[in-house]
Amino acid sequence: MAQRLREEIFQRAPHVELVCGTEDFLQLPEFLEEIEAEHERVVAVYGQLSQTLDRDVSLRPDRYHAYVSVMRGCDKRCTYCVVPFTRGAERSRPVADIVDEAKRLADDGCLEITLLGQTVEAYGKSFGDGTDLGVLLRQLDAIPGLQRIRFITSYPGEMTDSILRAIGEVPKACEYLHMPAQSGSDRVLRRMKRGYRRDGYVDVVARARELVPGIEIASDFIVGFPGESDEDFQETVSLMEEVRFQNAFVFRYSPRSGTPAHRLRDDIPEEVKAERNEILLRTQERISLEKNRARVGSIVEVLGEGPSKKDASRQMGRTRTHAIAVFRDPRDRTGEIVRLRVEDCTALTLFGRVVDSAE
Ligand code: SF4
Structure with missing residues (x-):
């Protein structure tokens, strides 16, 4: 902005x-x-x-978690997006710089890092020497004290089996992809110039589930992109049903000046966008609830983040797949890895009981 x-x-x-x-x-x-x-x-x-962000690692809002920028810019040309115009071409930070920053964070008590890139699977491409996100994950895994590594945002067109294998094999890499699909209609994907088709997206999900046991996938969707017909929208609903995301973020299309899509007529009425938005949210809510119910009885590992926002007498944390989990414990478990037996849930939250490691 x-x-x-x-x-x-x-x-x-x-x-x-x-x-x-x-x-x-x-x-x-x-x-x-x-x-x-x-x-x-x-x-x-x-x-x-400059490419080297010599950051003071002690200055961060969260003691146990930090974002680490691994690349900047984007070489894609999605027609609705301002990033290629405002942030320029993809540039990756050298592995050594990132490892150094992550080490300093871990030495300062940080347990979890989230690697940031607009299309994070494109990390290292600009080096031309075979370095990829998998190589980076394997190096970060060796840092003592660091417990979890996340990365956003995933772009299906850049996902390779080598990266997926690394996510599956690197113990600290969390089994979670935030991989926006944006639409389930090939016609809309083409107009968005997303660079993949529905089948390609579904194929990446299948490979991820094969190579990374227990992985969960979240998505973003845009409703009401110019020219999106009822049939196109139904394709998006059916993609949601087919993939069964853990969660999804839904946005109503609004034109951004300077983007190619700005030249297209914003022809979907606001009430239709609102209705489609609501249908997708309700569909995802049902799927999330079904998936969470299937987790009741299982054990999840959370990183304690402090008191729950809705009920300060309980504590909350995130599972490895980035689901919110709430639990009671007389001790403050902020910044600790806690094992929970899931006992109840809503579409957005798991409720669990702390279990010891033998259970
Ligand atoms: S939507 Fe993502 S992949 Fe597409 S141009 Fe924008 S930043 Fe790049």
Whole structure:
């Protein structure tokens, strides 16, 4: 948004004094000094960031979890997306830099990291030497103290068996993919220029389930993309039913200026978008509930995150597959790996009882 709107933000929100892009935030202290000294607004969206993010690992919002940027930009050209225009081409950080940052995080008490990339399976392609996300996962796995490694966002067109095998074999790699499908209709996928078809997506899911036992998959969907017919939408519903995602995020299409899709007529009425949104959410809710019910009686491993937001007398954590789990324990289990026997659930939450390792 900063890169796209720039000075326009000052007009729309007059109290704002600084607009800072994703590639400039490390200079934040200097920008603040400049504003204080000059009493002028600052726009910094010029991408001066070097590839090496020499970050102070102690400055993070969560003691036990951290995001680690492994690449920037995107070489895809999805027609609705601003990223290729605002963040440029794919650039990967060297493995050694990432391992170094992860080590410093682990030494500082961080247990879980999430590797960030727009299409994270494309990691290492720009090196041209066979380095891929699997190689990175295997190196990060060796870091003492680190317990879990996650990575987002997955792009089906870049997923290889080598990466999937690494996820299955690396003990610390969590069995979870957030892999947006966006639509189940080939016609819409083509108009979105997503670079894969429905069959290709389903095939990646099948290979993931074969090579990574227990893996769960989450997706994003866009409803009401220009020209999306009722038949196209039904294809999306049927993809949801076929794949049975753990969870899904649904977005109503809205045009973004500067993107190729902005030139297409936004021809799906808002009430139709709202209805499709609701149908997908309800479908996913039923599937999530069915899947969670099937987990009742099983044991899951969670990383404690502190008191539950809805009930402070209980604690919550995330399973390896990123499901929310709530449990009671007299001790504060924040930052501990806890084993739970699942006893009850809703579509979004598992409720469990702490079990000892022998159970
Ligand atoms: S939607 Fe994702 S894959 Fe497509 S252009 Fe945007 S960032 Fe790249």
